[in-house]
Amino acid sequence: MRITFLLFSILTVSTGIAQTKTYHADLEALKVILEKTPSYKAQIKGGRLRAYDSLYNQLANDTTGDIEGYQYFFNLSQLLFPIRDNHIGFYQLPDYSNFRNTASLDSFVATKEFLKYPHCLLNTDSLKAILATKPATEVEGIYHYGKYYTVGLFKAGGHKYTGVILDSDVRWWVKGQIAIQLYEYEPGMYKAIYGHPKFKNFMLQPNEKYRGQSLVNSYFYASLSGDIYSKQLDRDDYSNLPEGAGKFQLKNLEPDIQYLLIRTFQRNEPTSAQSKRFYDSIRNLLKAPYLVLDLRNNEGGARKETSKYYKLLKKYSRRGQLYILLNNGTISQAEIFTLKLSRLKNVITIGQPTNGMLTYGSNYGRRKRLPSGRFEVYPTDMRGSARLLQYEGVGVSPAILLKGDSNWIKQLIEAIRKN
Numbered sequence: 001m002r003i004t005f006l007l008f009s010i011l012t013v014s015t016g017i018a019q020t021k022t023y024h025a026d027l028e029a030l031k032v033i034l035e036k037t038p039s040y041k042a043q044i045k046g047g048r049l050r051a052y053d054s055l056y057n058q059l060a061n062d063t064t065g066d067i068e069g070y071q072y073f074f075n076l077s078q079l080l081f082p083i084r085d086n087h088i089g090f091y092q093l094p095d096y097s098n099f100r101n102t103a104s105l106d107s108f109v110a111t112k113e114f115l116k117y118p119h120c121l122l123n124t125d126s127l128k129a130i131l132a133t134k135p136a137t138e139v140e141g142i143y144h145y146g147k148y149y150t151v152g153l154f155k156a157g158g159h160k161y162t163g164v165i166l167d168s169d170v171r172w173w174v175k176g177q178i179a180i181q182l183y184e185y186e187p188g189m190y191k192a193i194y195g196h197p198k199f200k201n202f203m204l205q206p207n208e209k210y211r212g213q214s215l216v217n218s219y220f221y222a223s224l225s226g227d228i229y230s231k232q233l234d235r236d237d238y239s240n241l242p243e244g245a246g247k248f249q250l251k252n253l254e255p256d257i258q259y260l261l262i263r264t265f266q267r268n269e270p271t272s273a274q275s276k277r278f279y280d281s282i283r284n285l286l287k288a289p290y291l292v293l294d295l296r297n298n299e300g301g302a303r304k305e306t307s308k309y310y311k312l313l314k315k316y317s318r319r320g321q322l323y324i325l326l327n328n329g330t331i332s333q334a335e336i337f338t339l340k341l342s343r344l345k346n347v348i349t350i351g352q353p354t355n356g357m358l359t360y361g362s363n364y365g366r367r368k369r370l371p372s373g374r375f376e377v378y379p380t381d382m383r384g385s386a387r388l389l390q391y392e393g394v395g396v397s398p399a400i401l402l403k404g405d406s407n408w409i410k411q412l413i414e415a416i417r418k419n
Contacts, residue, residue, distance in 0.1 A: 023072060024060060025371040030079055030090075031056055033368050038383040039085035039360050052082055070118045070178075073202040074193060076375065081183070081191055084392045086207040086357040087332070089378030093369075094199035099172070109171055117200065118178040124166050127152045136231065139182070139210040142166065145197055146227035149173050151180055159184040163229075170224075172200060180215075180229070182208060189393060197223045207356060207393050209328070212239065212404040216328045217355070238408045239327045239352055241297045247271070248278040250285060253413060258288040262309060265301030265333045272305065279308050286316045290416050293341075294325045296351065300332025300358075310340060317346045321419075325412060326351035326398050332358055336388065338396050348419070350412060351402050353395035359384035 034040050044052050059075045073092055080090055098108035108114055131152045134141040139161060143151045149168035156162040163180025165173050173179065179197075182190040192208035195201070197220055208217050214230035226243075241263070249261040260282070264271060293313065313322060324338055326349055335358040341347055361382040368377045384392075402411045 020063065022372045023075075026076060026375060027056070027060055027079070029370050030076055030375075030377060033377050033379055034079060034083065034088075037083070037085065037088065037360075037380050039083050039088070039380060042384065042386070043083060048082065055079070055082070069116070070181075070193075070202065073375070074181075076370075077191070077193060077204045080204060080206060081185070084389060085360045085380055085384075086355070086393060087360050087362060087378075087380045088206070089204075090375070091203040092201040092375050093373075094196060094201040096199065099199060105171060114172070117195075119176040120162065120164055120178060122164060122176065124152065124164065124175050127154065127164065128166050130154075136213050139188075141213075141231050143180075143215070143229040143231055144227075144233045145179075145229055146225050147233070148197065148224050148227075149179075151229065153180060153182070161190075173197075186393075192218070194218065194220070196220055211328065211352065236405075238406060239296070239402075239404055240329060241294075245297075247274065250278075250282045252288070253292065253409065256288050257290045257292065257413065257416060258286060259292045259294065260286070261294045263297060264299050265303075265305040265337070266299065267302035267305050271301075275305060276308075279312070283312055286312065286320070288320065290321050290323065291316060292323045292325055292412060295330045295334050295338060296325055296327040297329035298331070298334035300334050300361075303333060303336070306333060306337045306340075310337070313341060314344055317341075317344045320346065321416075322347045323412065323416065324349045324351075324398075325408070326354050326396065328352060328355050328395070330354040330396075332361060335391065335396050339388075339391075342396075348400065349396070349398035350400040350415060351398050351408070352404075353397045354391075356391055356393040356395035359388040359392045 055078060059078060062075055077090060080088060098104055128142065131140060131142050131154060140154050143153055143163065145151065148170050150166045151163040152166045153161055153163040161180070161182040161184070162178055163182075165175050165177045165179055168174060179195045181193045183192075184190050188210060190208040192205040192215070194203050194205060196203055203220070205217050208215055210216075213232050214228055216228065218228040219226070245261070245263065247263045249259070251259050253259045316322060322341070324341060324347065326338060330338065331354065335354045335356075338349065338354065342349055360380040362378070362380050363382055366379070368379060369375070370377070400415055402408050
């Protein structure tokens with residue numbers, strides 16, 4: 001059944017000269033910031049540069065960029081869409097004062113800002129009935145954000161998908177408001193703009209994917225919980241490390257299978273010191289016929305931090321079978337480390353594709369605020385390798401895929417016994 005709907009845009013035309021100037025200033029400043037990134041310099045050339053300049057001119061001539069509105073943020077975000085660099089961050093700065101206490105929230109839900117939040121005129125009960133019939137293989141459907149609210153995600157035309165609040169147990173999200181906008185740029189790959197679940201500020205996620213009935217990169221810092229948008233309520237999460245998992249660990253899964261957890265390659269004083277102590281304690285202990293290297297949810301870090309582990313694992317692979325356990329939370333330097341290890345003999349990758357956030361990076365972690373003071377950019381400053389660009393957004397695919405509906409460690413041991 002086709003969903004027919006009327007999107008109601010409450011984004012007003014920016015008629016004020018001051019607002020128009022602010023929009024143009026933000027647009028120009030963002031373009032200047034992006035032009036300095038290594039990813040822009042490497043990718044936006046020739047015909048792509050002409051197309052990018054055309055896009056910029058089109059956005060500059062758009063007068064609908066209301067300073068409070070979604071269209072304003074969407075226009076700015078489009079300058080990031082053509083650049084394959086998932087380390088770049090872009091978001092609207094939240095107004096935390098609206099959520100300090102019950103009184104501030106009472107005031108917020110009565111404001112013009114709240115009433116103007118993007119929404120659509122659509123019968124949510126009818127939408128819910130239609131989306132309930134969508135198969136689990138399709139991105140369209142009903143999503144839960146924990147027990148806080150549900151969102152109906154439907155195709156809004158072309159390559160765009162809109163997520164509308166269907167039910168909510170929190171006062172700052174009401175039926176009909178738009179919490180998700182997905183823009184499909186390749187099959188199953190999306191540029192996503194989210195309203196933060198707790199603070200409702202707009203956020204760009206340039207690397208969203210639909211896997212295991214979930215939008216796997218819909219994590220939000222300082223949110224209501226650690227949930228992501230999923231069609232499954234109270235789901236068992238087998239792909240991610242359990243809460244409370246440490247950074248480093250060596251243990252036996254079975255007498256002939258050792259398990260090595262490395263969750264970070266960050267190069268700061270406390271983490272590097274902890275990593276060195278751990279490495280020194282295990283470097284002579286990798287002796288089992290099978291070794292599982294768990295890189296799930298490894299946050300990446302510095303190449304220098306991987307070197308000692310690479311030498312150790314290279315030595316091990318000459319006499320034992322190494323399995324590398326991966327998931328969508330395996331990012332950045334951990335992905336590069338995986339590619340390097342996978343070229344060795346007796347190495348098998350297993351799990352799910354990695355995040356695809358590995359070509360570029362940031363040495364300094366600097367953030368730049370746009371002239372309006374309402375938006376912030378996290379630009380990259382590290383040059384990327386052309387050979388890694390093929391994995392950007394796609395990730396490193398494991399040789400053996402694990403199912404999402406049962407314990408991964410048990411599946412892994414079964415795979416070891418079969419090989």
